[in-house]
Amino acid sequence: MAVFAMSNLNAQEYRITKGGVTDSLPIPGEPDETYALYTPRDYTPDKEWPIIFTFDPLGRGNKTASLFRLGAENQKYLIASSNIDLxxxxxxxxxxxxxxxxxxVLQTLPIDASQVYTAGMGEGAQVSSALAHIYRNMAGVMAIGNSFINQAYIDKNNPYMFIGLAGKKDYMIYEIEDYVRFYDDMDFPTDVYYFDGKENEWPSxxxxxxxxTGFTLEAIKSGKRKSDPVFIQNLFENEMAYAETLRRTREYYSAYEKLDRMGEKYEDFKFEDVIDDKKKEIKGSSGYRSQRNNFKQAISFEREQQREYEHLLKADIMTANFQNIGWWAYQVDELEKLKTGGGDAKSNMAYRLLGYLDFVSKRxxxxIVNSKDPIDIKIFVSVLRTAINKNDPEAYLKIISLASADGDQETALLYLEDLLKTGFTDMDALYNIEGALDLVFTREYxxxxxxxxGESKFFN
Structure with a gap:
């Protein structure tokens, strides 16, 4: 791979790999903070380049830059990927x-100031969205699984493109659709993509x-990029190939929806007939209608179920209704079964409802555990958490803490064993539970x- 030298604002020189990711580049003025940089193989400082700043929740800059590498190489973007642990x-x-x-980066590399974009997943999507409120020349935001809007900072006269992506198993899918509708109402250019994934996952x-390609085509439409028919044809064919992959794997409804969105995306580039013909072909497939009906039925049921879960959960918490803990555990068990035995639409719905229950109960x-609510409410919500998410150690530890402080060692020991059954191995945490000092010195504990x-601190 070819390399070139880059000097930052402090006149330090770094060797950058063309066609590869260069990691751990320092952020000016921020000690110990770094980013990763991807430059295409044909990078040259003699021209200005579009750039996408990317944000991963765990600061995996190298991995994230590599994920954008395919698109960056084919569509000629620089990728600056943060290593910040969000x-x-x-x-x-x-x-x-x-x-x-x-x-x-903007002051160091030859960047086209009219083509600056951000992208992120989860908390990274919130950061990338927030930066559009600060950097007034932002050309676009790609938000995966989450976003952020402060209407006071959005300038209708300075629109940017919003591209929302959501995993089909992610309970945030409807939030992403709401964000897209918000930007549609603002008359900002938008696009939306769905992929086979859960919350806190990057797409392929x-x-x-x-x-x-949404950023790229919008830049071409607005005159920020040169309109190259061969280049546009290649972009179109790549997306058509993805739709064909969906069709060949019998994901007929997903393929049809993909083509439907492509019709809007490429409407200025005269591909309507090709897209319409492929849509007709898919619509005539034997499995299309049943997949469409299953999808619509699942969505209708899911939205009603979300509302019911939220209402019942709050009611049970307010009354500390321990008798209903079994009902919640049953709901989780049934959804777990549906994940593997209900067909794609129902399976994805089950994943989303489980994610939603996990989110609401954790919230x-x-x-509550940090409030002044009575101890029975705190114990109830902790027990409820273990029924909904059996692998959340925080809830078990809180029950042990509260039960011990309340003099109920039997309950504390019961949930200690349940916690250990999940595979929990943090010995220090087990011996530093608030309010459980007397308990940890007992033989039973x-x-x-x-x-x-295999060992304990005392009574070995």
Whole structure:
């Protein structure tokens, strides 16, 4: 691979690999913060380039830049991918570091200021969306699984493209659709993509590349990029190939919906007849109608179920209705079964409902355990969490803490064993539970730990 030298604002020189990812480049003014950079194989400093700044929740800059590599190489983008751990820092600090990264790159590399984009997943999608409120010349945002809007900072006279992506198993799929509708109402250019994935997952490189064509085609339409018929034809054929893959794997409804969105996306480039012919072919497939009906039925049921879950969960928490814990566990078990035995539409719905239950119960848990609510409410919401998410150690530890403080060692020991059955092995956490000092010195407590972990701190 060819390399070239890049000097940052502090006159430090770094060797950058063309056609590859160069990691751990320092962010000016932010000690210990870095980013990864991808440049296409034909990169030259003699021209200005479009750029996408990407944000992963865990700061996996190298991996994220590599994910965008396919689209960046084919569509000629630079990718600057943050190594900021978004889960470990407050939002004001994150925005400060992200802004410093953007400014450093924009002042160091030959960037086309009219083609600056951001992209992110989960918390990274929120950061990428927020940056559009700060950088007034933003050309587009790609938000995967989440987003952020502050209407006070959105300028209707300075629109940017919003591309929403959501996993078919992600309960945030409807939130993404709401964000797209918001931007549609603002008359901003939009696009939406669905992929086979859950919350907190990136789509495949092919899906990312297809989504990037939204930025590219919009830039061509607005005159920011040269209109090259051969280049546009290649973009179109790549997306058609993806739709054909869906058809060949008998995902007829997904293929049809993909083509339907392509019709809008490519409407200015005279591909209508090709798309319409393929849509007619798919619509005539034997499985299309049943898949469409199953999808619509699942969506209708799911939305009603979400509303019911939210209402019942809050009612049970308010009354600390321990008798209904079994009902919630039953709901989870039934959804788990549906994940593998209900067909694609119902399976995806089950994943989304489980994700939604996990999200709502965790939200209520976090609010209540840190509040001044009575101890029975706190114990109930903690027990409820273990019924909905059997692998959440925080809920088990909280029950042990609360039960011990309340003098109920039997309940504390019961949930200690349930926690250990999940495979929990953090010995330090087990011996540093708030309010459980007397319990951890008991023989029963230590014998349970030794039974599952092979050793204990006391009574060995």
């Amino acid at each position: 889960k470990a820092k407050p939002i004001d600090s994150i925005i400060k570091i992200a802004t410093a990264m953007m400014n450093g 490189a092919q899906v990312v590349s297809n989504a990037m 209520e848990f976090d609010n 230590n014998e349970l730990i030794k039974k599952y972990l």
